[in-house]
Amino acid sequence: MNHSQNLKYQALVGMSKTQLESFAVSLGEQSYRGRQLFDWLYHQKKDTIDEMTDLPARFRNQVKNSAIVHPLIQVAQSDSGSKRTKKFLFQLQNGNQIESVLMKDGSRNTICLSTQVGCAVNCDFCATATMGFVQNLSIGEIVDQFLQLKKLSFGPINNVVFMGMGEPLLNYKNVIAAADLLHDPDGINMGSKRITISTAGIISKIKQFSIEAHKYKLAISLNASNQEQRIRIMPISATQPLDELISVARNYTLENKTRVTFEYVLMKDINEKIEDAQRLLVMLSSINCKLNVIPYNKTGRDYVRPKDENIQSFLSILEKAPFPVTVRWSKGVEIDAGCGQLVTRTK
Ligand code: SF4
Numbered sequence: 001m002n003h004s005q006n007l008k009y010q011a012l013v014g015m016s017k018t019q020l021e022s023f024a025v026s027l028g029e030q031s032y033r034g035r036q037l038f039d040w041l042y043h044q045k046k047d048t049i050d051e052m053t054d055l056p057a058r059f060r061n062q063v064k065n066s067a068i069v070h071p072l073i074q075v076a077q078s079d080s081g082s083k084r085t086k087k088f089l090f091q092l093q094n095g096n097q098i099e100s101v102l103m104k105d106g107s108r109n110t111i112c113l114s115t116q117v118g119c120a121v122n123c124d125f126c127a128t129a130t131m132g133f134v135q136n137l138s139i140g141e142i143v144d145q146f147l148q149l150k151k152l153s154f155g156p157i158n159n160v161v162f163m164g165m166g167e168p169l170l171n172y173k174n175v176i177a178a179a180d181l182l183h184d185p186d187g188i189n190m191g192s193k194r195i196t197i198s199t200a201g202i203i204s205k206i207k208q209f210s211i212e213a214h215k216y217k218l219a220i221s222l223n224a225s226n227q228e229q230r231i232r233i234m235p236i237s238a239t240q241p242l243d244e245l246i247s248v249a250r251n252y253t254l255e256n257k258t259r260v261t262f263e264y265v266l267m268k269d270i271n272e273k274i275e276d277a278q279r280l281l282v283m284l285s286s287i288n289c290k291l292n293v294i295p296y297n298k299t300g301r302d303y304v305r306p307k308d309e310n311i312q313s314f315l316s317i318l319e320k321a322p323f324p325v326t327v328r329w330s331k332g333v334e335i336d337a338g339c340g341q342l343v344t345r346t347k
Pocket residue numbers: 119120121122123126127128129164165166167200339
């Protein structure tokens with residue numbers, strides 16, 4: 001089957017166990033054939049229907065005539081100089097493109113998944129924001145990034161982060177369903193605490209996530225120590241104010257007896273001052289949280305990475321913090337591995 005024919009076909013990756021059971025029944029088979037398909041797709045991770053050898057040949061032909069396995073086609077790859085980060089560009093069946101990142105840190109491998117084509121959130125420091133919002137990804141388009149990258153990875157995948165192009169909580173239903181598929185013990189079987197959903201801070205959706213008590217980890221991209229500063233770099237703060245965001249994050253940790261992660265991209269002349277670190281200390285001290293400080297990965301827009309001594313001074317204030325503070329030294333710097341940068345550059 002060539003790719004131009006794909007538009008007529010539904011993709012199997014993305015279907016739940018129940019959907020695959022109904023699919024098998026729609027082709028005149030018993031529902032357990034759907035569960036076999038589920039095992040072949042997500043547990044054994046086969047790429048072709050011909051490899052699903054315990055399915056009868058007649059059924060395999062029927063499946064081939066009505067569906068494809070992967071909704072995505074890989075169209076490009078770029079490596080960082082250190083080979084620790086690889087970026088992949090995928091094409092959807094409608095021609096739109098997304099990117100996913102594979103990162104190696106010691107023995108740990110992390111996959112970073114996109115959830116939308118483009119993004120409506122418009123963070124001022126982000127390359128994806130320049131594309132505007134184009135479309136939500138389907139469950140299959142999200143999960144397929146994982147399945148395809150896993151085969152290209154340096155080893156077993158330890159973590160999956162919904163942090164590529166797009167705001168995951170603005171594609172809430174598909175993102176949760178994709179996380180559920182990644183987590184399903186009969187399929188991919190990623191532990192719930194190895195799956196992180198990272199948001200720019202959509203307050204109503206964090207509340208929903210909290211009420212629904214999902215076990216996946218939540219990370220909030222904070223990036224500022226007060227409302228005025230945050231509005232400048234993340235205009236969404238006008239409708240999602242910082243004090244409410246902090247309060248909803250605190251409630252989430254209390255209601256779910258869990259920890260929230262705050263991401264803080266450190267940018268020169270923006271949010272790198274000693275006073276910023278002091279304000280963060282006060283703001284976050286009463287929350288069960290972890291703070292991840294990420295010195296900015298320069299893209300050639302208006303923002304730059306702080307000097308190393310400023311990064312160190314900032315971190316020294318946080319040594320007194322009652323919460324853990326980690327620093328993610330950017331590994332993608334050689335290939336511009338911020339979200340959206342490969343797609344925007346290709347375009
Ligand atoms: S940082 Fe994330 S939420 Fe903000 S514009 Fe970029 S993709 Fe969207």
